Amino acid sequence: MNYPAEPEFQQAYDELYNSIHDSTLFDKHPEFEKVIPVVSVPERIIQFRVVWEDDQGKLQVNRGYRVQFNSALGPYKGGLRFHPSVNLSILKFLGYEQIFKNALTGLNIGGGKGGADFDPKGKSDAEIRRFCYAFMGELHRHIGADTDVPAGDIGVGGREVGFLFGAYKKYKNTWEGVLTGKGLTWGGSLIRPEATGFGLVYYVEKMIEYATSGKESFKGKRVAISGSGNVAQYAALKVIELGGNVVSMSDSKGALVLVSDFTEGFTPAEIEQIADIKLQHKELASLYPSATLPETKFKYIEDARPWCHVGKVDVALPCATQNEVSGEEAKSLVAAGCKFIAEGSNMGCESDAIEVFEAERMARPNGIWYGPGKAANAGGVAVSGLEMAQNSQRISWTKEEVDQKLKDIMVDCFNTCVETASTYSSEKVDGLPSLVKGANIAGFLKVSAAMKDHGDFW
Template identity: 70%
Template sequence: MVNNGYRVQFNSALGPYKGGLRFHPTVNLSVLKFLGFEQIFKNALTGLNMGGGKGGADFNPKGKSDNEIRKFCVAFMRELNKHIGADTDVPAGDIGVSGREIGWLFGTYRAQRGRWEGVLTGKGGSWGGSLIRPEATGYGLVYYVDHMIKYATGGKESFAGKRVAISGSGNVAQYAALKVIELGGTVVSMSDSKGSLIATDEKGFQPDHISAIAEIKVQRKPLTALENHPFKYVAGARPWKEVGKVDVALPSATQNEVDEEEAKVLIDAGCKFIAEGSNMGCTIEAIEVFENHRRANKGDAIWYAPGKAANAGGVAVSGLEMAQNSQRLRWTSEEVDERLKGIMKDAFENCLATAKEYVTPAEGEFPSLVAGANIAGFTKVAAAMRDQGDWW
């Protein structure tokens, strides 16, 4: 069997190339170029010194033995090691590349290059990894939305008392759910590729339910295993049409999981805040529905946050892992979490201020966070390139 491997190094004006490695049969050069382009601006919004890149292979881990996956990681890194380094390009995990695969890739890099350096992020805690990294994307998503809620309500409201619909059941969805519960919100849904699990009582999902879901995911079982608890499983459906009244929606599964019709359903259900935990969780048509509602309703509009800002917490903590590796230090969970909170606060304020500066809203109209995120990321990278003489 022959597989094609890739690494797209897109822009390093702000720092070493940074972006995940994806093992999936759909991987090709075109997909990775697009993902790498998006990664440039997401990384810029963190405020950390990271450029943008992406990589992976059209290798399908499904149906392979552990040893076959390990051997592929070794073969892949034997070539990739020539092009990466702690100050050159620092890959991370992505679809099909978990902490286990990062370990095999890192061990091969160390054997090939004969030195230990922070060349990959998402490493094990005892050999250079950062605390809070598994939780970072989900936690960061909730921190970002918390700032949206507080700004939109003049500080009068928070997650407390909010009904929150979440899609997905992986790391992002699990930790977003736990943080929502911690902040006083009620999680009313989660999902997998086969359907949605909807809470049937007022308490919604509890931490022990999230732990059960995590165990189910490790065992690679469907969420139907939790049916007939205080939940119902709706096969073949995403959560958005099934949850009823909802205040916050957090698509956290995959791309294009909220379409135009579902966007309208969410608005009709009273949803005021939607933020992408997944990359490009909303279709272009859905985003236009949200943006049109924002323009038309001014002070009573829905707030939409794109993934490049809202889910940047994961790559932000990867950047913090790089910093810890450079200093040969290990920060506590509390230190990393505080830095993550600061990064997500700065990202929200940057998107908000940029939208106000470049996309002047009508009187009383909410600023466009999607425009703010796109412009803020681009202008930061463009300014660095100009300062470095990349164009005149």
């Protein structure tokens, strides 16, 4: 199937299609071949206008969307993104990935995604509140705790979730767990802000353990991270906790990279400082001059991503946005000695980059090992699912309970990817199995089996 007007969705579709067709899946389960054209079309797409008033009293209009992609395993589940780049191609790719990512968590949640081409940067709290109420004025008709449970994404944090929840409660006259990422005093879950970053590191921890037969861990490893938002911050803090050395962070304007004269990378205090400026919607460049983050320790490179500037590196964690690692940058990471790369962002690597990583994995027993986002960054939606469970029971679990459940889910997800890749791979697997094939096939199998039971195809 071709989607020339939707390049991001085409990329996500091609990755799944190629993984499945380059395997023995349809030899063993020929009945599932007819699922692809069915599962690749959303069950429902909702588009609507959002009319709101800015602080100058002027009328503003944005486009709102919700792509309800697949409900075979449970209510639609996926975030809302507020960003000027939002369009149907991006939301369809995100929703498509979400179907199979959610399946890998082992929880009963389907896949969806939504948002608006609204830019919260530079807006006052009052403007954001008015926009959220206007947005939910239409969306509330199409969601619910047992129908569709949105969450946050780029541009939608705790403040926006709070306004959206308040609007839903007002319009529907009901309190229910319709959004995840809520405040802790009104239905939120502990560990939810940390979940995607922590889960990513738990997944990579298993990659390192498997590849080295338990001889190595994050301890002493140089870790390059892109992004500086929620996912990147908590991934960095967990890496530091496990003894790793974080050597880069970035944002849309440039990258902060450790200067070669220094051996210690970011400290928890420096990550906290980055978190503070991000809450103020400022760029990393605003850290200079700074008494606590001396310019001699890091260099700021404008209009650059970190991958070609970090020097020797053991682990790479793209945590910013889609297609943030190109084929050429992938080659630079291989040349820099990188052994593990896993996506904290959705579809963080371009197709050319994945081809480089997979070729290196197959060419050498100790080549680079790539973990796709639909498995590696599933921790966020996993804890969202746990938040839904707590809401349904009207209880709250402790931080330790949620963190342990998150780690168990990520370990199970990794093991599923390895076992599925080994079972259905068309290549001879002497060393490291393809995690991208394992993730795609495992998620596809689970969703396909449910769709068959429901009569969605025959």
